[in-house]
Amino acid sequence: MARLGSLGRAARELGITQPAASGRIRSMERQLGVALVDRSPRGSRLTEAGALVTDWARRIVEAAEAFDAGAQALRDRRDSRLRVAASMTIAEYLLPGWLIALRARLPDTAVSLSAGNSAVVAGQLLDGRADVGFVEGVGVPAGLDGVVVAQDRLVVVVAPGHAWARRRVPLGAAELAATPLILREEGSGTRAVLEAALGALARPLLELSSTTAVKSAAVSGAGPAVLSELAVGEEVAARRLVGVPVAGVRLQRALRAVWPVGHVPVGPVRELLSLTRGVP
Amino acid sequence: MARLGSLGRAARELGITQPAASGRIRSMERQLGVALVDRSPRGSRLTEAGALVTDWARRIVEAAEAFDAGAQALRDRRDSRLRVAASMTIAEYLLPGWLIALRARLPDTAVSLSAGNSAVVAGQLLDGRADVGFVEGVGVPAGLDGVVVAQDRLVVVVAPGHAWARRRVPLGAAELAATPLILREEGSGTRAVLEAALGALARPLLELSSTTAVKSAAVSGAGPAVLSELAVGEEVAARRLVGVPVAGVRLQRALRAVWPVGHVPVGPVRELLSLTRGVP
DNA sequence: AGCACTCATAAGCCCAGGTTATGCCCTCAT
DNA sequence: ATGAGGGCATAACCTGGGCTTATGAGTGCT
Numbered sequence: 055m056a057r058l059g060s061l062g063r064a065a066r067e068l069g070i071t072q073p074a075a076s077g078r079i080r081s082m083e084r085q086l087g088v089a090l091v092d093r094s095p096r097g098s099r100l101t102e103a104g105a106l107v108t109d110w111a112r113r114i115v116e117a118a119e120a121f122d123a124g125a126q127a128l129r130d131r132r133d134s135r136l137r138v139a140a141s142m143t144i145a146e147y148l149l150p151g152w153l154i155a156l157r158a159r160l161p162d163t164a165v166s167l168s169a170g171n172s173a174v175v176a177g178q179l180l181d182g183r184a185d186v187g188f189v190e191g192v193g194v195p196a197g198l199d200g201v202v203v204a205q206d207r208l209v210v211v212v213a214p215g216h217a218w219a220r221r222r223v224p225l226g227a228a229e230l231a232a233t234p235l236i237l238r239e240e241g242s243g244t245r246a247v248l249e250a251a252l253g254a255l256a257r258p259l260l261e262l263s264s265t266t267a268v269k270s271a272a273v274s275g276a277g278p279a280v281l282s283e284l285a286v287g288e289e290v291a292a293r294r295l296v297g298v299p300v301a302g303v304r305l306q307r308a309l310r311a312v313w314p315v316g317h318v319p320v321g322p323v324r325e326l327l328s329l330t331r332g333v334p
Numbered sequence: 335m336a337r338l339g340s341l342g343r344a345a346r347e348l349g350i351t352q353p354a355a356s357g358r359i360r361s362m363e364r365q366l367g368v369a370l371v372d373r374s375p376r377g378s379r380l381t382e383a384g385a386l387v388t389d390w391a392r393r394i395v396e397a398a399e400a401f402d403a404g405a406q407a408l409r410d411r412r413d414s415r416l417r418v419a420a421s422m423t424i425a426e427y428l429l430p431g432w433l434i435a436l437r438a439r440l441p442d443t444a445v446s447l448s449a450g451n452s453a454v455v456a457g458q459l460l461d462g463r464a465d466v467g468f469v470e471g472v473g474v475p476a477g478l479d480g481v482v483v484a485q486d487r488l489v490v491v492v493a494p495g496h497a498w499a500r501r502r503v504p505l506g507a508a509e510l511a512a513t514p515l516i517l518r519e520e521g522s523g524t525r526a527v528l529e530a531a532l533g534a535l536a537r538p539l540l541e542l543s544s545t546t547a548v549k550s551a552a553v554s555g556a557g558p559a560v561l562s563e564l565a566v567g568e569e570v571a572a573r574r575l576v577g578v579p580v581a582g583v584r585l586q587r588a589l590r591a592v593w594p595v596g597h598v599p600v601g602p603v604r605e606l607l608s609l610t611r612g613v614p
Numbered sequence: 615a616g617c618a619c620t621c622a623t624a625a626g627c628c629c630a631g632g633t634t635a636t637g638c639c640c641t642c643a644t
Numbered sequence: 645a646t647g648a649g650g651g652c653a654t655a656a657c658c659t660g661g662g663c664t665t666a667t668g669a670g671t672g673c674t
Binding site: 350351353354357358361374375376 | 661662663664665666669670671672
């Protein structure tokens with residue numbers, strides 16, 4: 055609409071009629087009590103408020119597109135030419151974006167996705183039930199080749215009210231290890247990295263079964279949590295969570311694309327890897 | 335639902351009935367061809383796919399909440415106890431998050447928002463039509479006091495297909511200044527910073543009237559653009575755009591909270607500033 | 615066995631949001 | 645001036661998604 059200069063044209067482009075578009079804008083304006091478009095007999099133009107609303111709305115649409123890309127991949131079980139198996143963190147935070155980008159390059163390639171931990175991903179690749187996998191962790195599972203596509207940093211976060219939120223002097227390994235934390239249950243990849251980096255951990259403050267649960271516990275002030283940077287980006291930006299500086303601990307893990315030894319990535323797999331910067 | 339362990343309970347918490355919730359999940363499962371919840375006579379639990387879908391959906395909900403927070407602020411023209419005036423970039427990318435956080439702390443404080451450039455913001459503050467402002471730029475407008483709440487870095491971005499996308503050796507000031515770029519029109523804050531940092535610029539490749547327009551031109555491969563880090567975070571994460579390393583140029587500007595000289599922030603204003611880390 | 619909990623199904627209602635059919639207003643070209 | 649055309653608003657009607665209530669069926673605890 056901003057691009058086309060008229061409600062009617064915009065409506066046609068969206069496949070609806072002019073009165074429908076007009077009515078929608080109008081009803082939104084009634085709800086907000088603010089004019090969103092300047093109407094004139096020669097066309098319409100967004101107001102400042104309209105531009106603002108448009109941009110906020112765009113973010114919803116983008117989130118919805120990511121959802122849709124993911125949902126498509128869950129749906130396309132059969133007949134898909136690119137079968138991806140990925141660990142939860144990657145499937146949650148990175149894959150939808152990659153799928154959108156991939157769809158732009160290979161519009162006709164049906165992609166299917168299944169999520170599971172490293173062992174499951176490895177199994178699917180070795181069985182030929184997946185063409186490429188993505189795993190997080192310290193090494194490449196046996197029988198697979200791989201390439202690092204990104205680094206995932208773990209961060210210590212607390213709610214803004216917590217004492218550590220104001221902390222400027224970095225936490226050391228000893229102090230972190232001695233503090234009860236909100237953690238995923240035993241066996242999660244994130245927790246494994248943390249244990250590897252710190253040796254022994256204090257008894258957890260809470261043990262929860264999903265990243266999301268850990269995050270909301272931290273947001274509501276239950277205590278400090280250690281989470282992937284990917285998972286808390288939004289919350290940190292909005293200051294619902296605050297990152298605590300840490301020194302002397304290597305809280306990093308590689309995210310890798312993997313495939314069966316010898317299967318050099320070609321075709322759609324290679325295309326996908328090139329999107330993730332991990333072309334072998 | 336994950337938290338409550340049963341569809342019926344979840345439904346009640348959402349203010350709908352159990353059949354409604356059940357039907358919705360069921361219809362989504364039909365569309366996706368994947369089970370999202372494991373049902374048992376003793377309750378239900380999310381499957382892996384269900385957890386994935388839940389997380390993707392959560393991001394839509396969060397975007398919608400940000401939209402809503404912004405929309406509320408546009409609506410609450412009268413009777414609002416905290417009137418905020420902000421520049422476009424801040425209103426677009428940062429304020430919704432701050433408003434959500436503020437609502438958590440001061441649930442009963444009605445907030446109103448108006449957007450405009452630095453001069454407009456300053457005018458509203460000096461006229462008493464706003465209680466606090468946020469501006470981007472090099473200095474504090476006359477008659478106002480302020481505090482830096484964040485730094486906004488400008489980044490050079492190109493589509494992944496562009497030659498610069500593979501570039502490892504940083505761009506210098508001279509090369510950047512000599513390259514035709516996609517820019518906002520003369521007079522925009524972003525462009526002013528760029529001109530200040532580089533001196534003269536090459537004739538722009540394109541001049542567009544909104545950040546969004548510049549971004550989509552860059553995404554579609556029209557050429558390199560210079561944009562706020564805030565504006566391209568998503569695109570860079572999804573590799574729809576690639577950041578180009580730059581050296582020897584200070585592409586940074588302060589984001590400031592401002593208020594009339596002498597009006598020390600108290601009450602809701604102070605609360606808002608504390609969320610943005612800029613307590614004076 | 616019976617109760618208490620779960621989820622599924624069926625039948626009916628409501629309304630948001632669409633469509634078609636107009637009308638009014640402005641501008642521009644004749 | 646005046647008629648044509650583009651652009652938005654209004655009115656009346658229709659459809660379907662999504663809700664509700666009412667009920668059934670399976671399971672485990674007492």
